[in-house]
Amino acid sequence: MEIAVDLVTDLAEKLRSDAKRLEDEKGNIRRSIETLEEMIKSGNASSLTEAQRADAVCNLQRAFRLSDTVQVSVNPMERDDHQIKANCQVNHLLDTLEKEVKRNPNGSKLRVLSYMNACCSNQISGVGPDQVFAAVIVGCTLDDQKIAKRRIERLMEVVGGI
Numbered sequence: 029m030e031i032a033v034d035l036v037t038d039l040a041e042k043l044r045s046d047a048k049r050l051e052d053e054k055g056n057i058r059r060s061i062e063t064l065e066e067m068i069k070s071g072n073a074s075s076l077t078e079a080q081r082a083d084a085v086c087n088l089q090r091a092f093r094l095s096d097t098v099q100v101s102v103n104p105m106e107r108d109d110h111q112i113k114a115n116c117q118v119n120h121l122l123d124t125l126e127k128e129v130k131r132n133p134n135g136s137k138l139r140v141l142s143y144m145n146a147c148c149s150n151q152i153s154g155v156g157p158d159q160v161f162a163a164v165i166v167g168c169t170l171d172d173q174k175i176a177k178r179r180i181e182r183l184m185e186v187v188g189g190i
Contacts, residue, residue: 044102047100047101047102048102050098050100051100051101051102052178054095054098054100057091057095058092058095059182061088061091061092061095062092064084064088065085065088065089068081068084068085068088069085104169104171104172105169105171107169107172110167111167111168111169111172113167114164114165114166114167114168114172115168115169115172117164118161118164118165118168118172118176119176121143121160121161121164122143122176122179122180125139125140125143125180125183126179126183129183129186129187133186133187133188134187136187137187137188138155139158140180140183140184140187141155141184142155142156142157142158142161143157143158143161143180143183144177144180144181144184145157145158146158146159146161146162146165147165147173147176147177147180148177
């Protein structure tokens with residue numbers, strides 16, 4: 029019986045892991061679609077004719093709508109009141125950082141790096157961890173910490189930190 033319980037537990041963990049991977053993959057696909065569409069619309073596809081650009085944009089919009097038909101949802105594990113509060117604070121800090129990165133990617137690079145250093149044991153040299161963010165992130169569930177780290181990794185791609 030113990031082996032069956034362990035097997036079912038492992039299968040449930042794998043299911044959750046696979047669903048998270050699919051969530052991430054969907055997000056990556058959608059970001060790629062948006063980036064390509066922006067490139068085409070901004071004139072960075074000068075080798076294409078106007079008809080080819082219009083066709084490419086149409087196909088990208090179709091791909092985006094197609095990705096909308098895929099719904100993957102992984103609910104976070106149960107949180108206590110302290111973890112709920114910490115997660116709200118982390119999301120607020122990250123929302124603010126994302127706005128800052130949109131306004132000034134180059135000027136916000138050090139701050140993005142400091143947030144990443146608050147999440148990692150292998151710190152990026154030259155930048156200390158953001159103490160406020162570090163103090164709040166430790167109060168989150170492990171799942172919420174991983175989600176926050178992925179958001180910061182995406183911001184690092186924008187500011188050129190990776």
